[in-house]
Amino acid sequence: MRPRDLRAVFDRRRTPGMFARFAAQHPDVVEIRMPGQKLWLVSNAAWAREVMVDNGRSVTKGVGMRLLRIALGEGILTTDDAALHKRNRRLINPAFSMSALKTYAEIMVAAAERAEGRWRAGRVVEITDEMQRIALDIVGRTLLGDETDQDAKAVTDALEVILKRFGLGFLPNPEKLIDTRFPPAVKMRRSIEVMKATVERVVTEHTDRPDARQDAVGALIAATEDGETLSAQQVRDETLTLLLAGFETTANALAWTWWHLDQNPASAERLRAELRDVLGDQAPTFDDIARLPYTTAVVAETMRLRPPAWIMEREVREPIEFGGYRAEAGTTILMSPWVIHRDARYWGADVEQYRPDRWINADGEFDPTATGAPRGAYFPFGAGSRICIGENFAWNEAILVLATLARRWAPVTEPHQEIGIWAAVTLRPHPDIKMRLQPAVSTAASPVAG
Numbered sequence: 001m002r003p004r005d006l007r008a009v010f011d012r013r014r015t016p017g018m019f020a021r022f023a024a025q026h027p028d029v030v031e032i033r034m035p036g037q038k039l040w041l042v043s044n045a046a047w048a049r050e051v052m053v054d055n056g057r058s059v060t061k062g063v064g065m066r067l068l069r070i071a072l073g074e075g076i077l078t079t080d081d082a083a084l085h086k087r088n089r090r091l092i093n094p095a096f097s098m099s100a101l102k103t104y105a106e107i108m109v110a111a112a113e114r115a116e117g118r119w120r121a122g123r124v125v126e127i128t129d130e131m132q133r134i135a136l137d138i139v140g141r142t143l144l145g146d147e148t149d150q151d152a153k154a155v156t157d158a159l160e161v162i163l164k165r166f167g168l169g170f171l172p173n174p175e176k177l178i179d180t181r182f183p184p185a186v187k188m189r190r191s192i193e194v195m196k197a198t199v200e201r202v203v204t205e206h207t208d209r210p211d212a213r214q215d216a217v218g219a220l221i222a223a224t225e226d227g228e229t230l231s232a233q234q235v236r237d238e239t240l241t242l243l244l245a246g247f248e249t250t251a252n253a254l255a256w257t258w259w260h261l262d263q264n265p266a267s268a269e270r271l272r273a274e275l276r277d278v279l280g281d282q283a284p285t286f287d288d289i290a291r292l293p294y295t296t297a298v299v300a301e302t303m304r305l306r307p308p309a310w311i312m313e314r315e316v317r318e319p320i321e322f323g324g325y326r327a328e329a330g331t332t333i334l335m336s337p338w339v340i341h342r343d344a345r346y347w348g349a350d351v352e353q354y355r356p357d358r359w360i361n362a363d364g365e366f367d368p369t370a371t372g373a374p375r376g377a378y379f380p381f382g383a384g385s386r387i388c389i390g391e392n393f394a395w396n397e398a399i400l401v402l403a404t405l406a407r408r409w410a411p412v413t414e415p416h417q418e419i420g421i422w423a424a425v426t427l428r429p430h431p432d433i434k435m436r437l438q439p440a441v442s443t444a445a446s447p448v449a450g
């Protein structure tokens, strides 16, 4: 590794670019030399899938999960215990059933409408911040239930502190470090305590009031399989996991979507035409999602070029083989949607262009295979047994929030800004993008002026 690459490892603005450079030189697999570590970057889409799907039993989550495990406990995101993962995932699934998603859809639209109530034409907002407020509102109400604004805020403030200090997990012995008087560790510890105590209280309140069980915590408490249920601590840990996994990712996808739309007026116009035709003056509903192929394509294309989960990591537990290579136990394998989603072998020469219509087939439908890209070339939600449990939730949220707001608003990027990325746990704009809230022209209804 050259000195400039080593710097890029620790510079969260440059790490994805560094991986892209490695992949340009070694398109399928490359060993990245790091002291004391055997690190492979696999950028062949089929092989990455083999690692995550076919060899799923021989690999575990890597070191990146260590700090999250301290913060969240043993939840489905962090655990390396395959049996526990399988069981808890089955028990959590009802929180993402079709009927639950239908209920959540109403909450998602209501949250976007509440945001719209705050928006004033001409006001400049930081778009990621704004989308985080909406995502927070949604995740708070869908997971914890209504009337928990304060609780949701306390938890997500704490989560932010934890995510900012995620780098601690890569230092030697984070489990010990967290108990020291090292200031970032102290902040982290306090945040973990606040987060756990708040969720614990919400869980207890739910348990005491069976009528308050329309939300995901309620579903987790009620979940039973063969007489087995989740313990109170597991409900707490899994709730924290869903909160953490569920808000920043979707908020980033939405923030990048607004920016892409502003950069690509023809796409924005086609999006608004679809919203006008399908929704008219009405707010979107769960059933409308399937009738909004171009809106879906806009979200898909954003997550192709700006995948919120930009890197996935696996540690090899027992030797695995793929593409004629053998990865020994202890090898860390990285697979980056950022890299594979912009590989011209899979996406064609216009790979860097934002083109939602690549997702629309000849019948005008959204079709993830219409792109001609092979299986595994698009994996914003991962693959295999650890694939995102909130995938449908996230699609619905992004589509419904976008559909609600883009009918009447077309945020415009303020001039003279550096548009950069920050690739920590998730990939977000950095610095945040300032956008002016502008009414969309030629729409049916017009927003509040002010």
Ligand code: HEM
Pocket: 076, 077, 078, 089, 241, 242, 243, 245, 246, 247, 249, 250, 253, 307, 308, 309, 312, 313, 379, 380, 381, 382, 383, 385, 386, 387, 388, 389, 390, 391, 393, 394
């Ligand atoms: C655009 C939004 C989202 C993206 C891009 C995303 C992406 C991902 C990815 C890539 C993984 C797998 C990580 C790996 O294999 O190492 C994952 C796992 C997970 N996600 Fe999401 N996610 C999103 C939204 C959500 C939401 C809304 C929730 C919950 C409400 C959620 C809950 C989870 C959980 C619990 C896991 C762990 C699953 C397991 O290991 O069984 N995610 N997510």
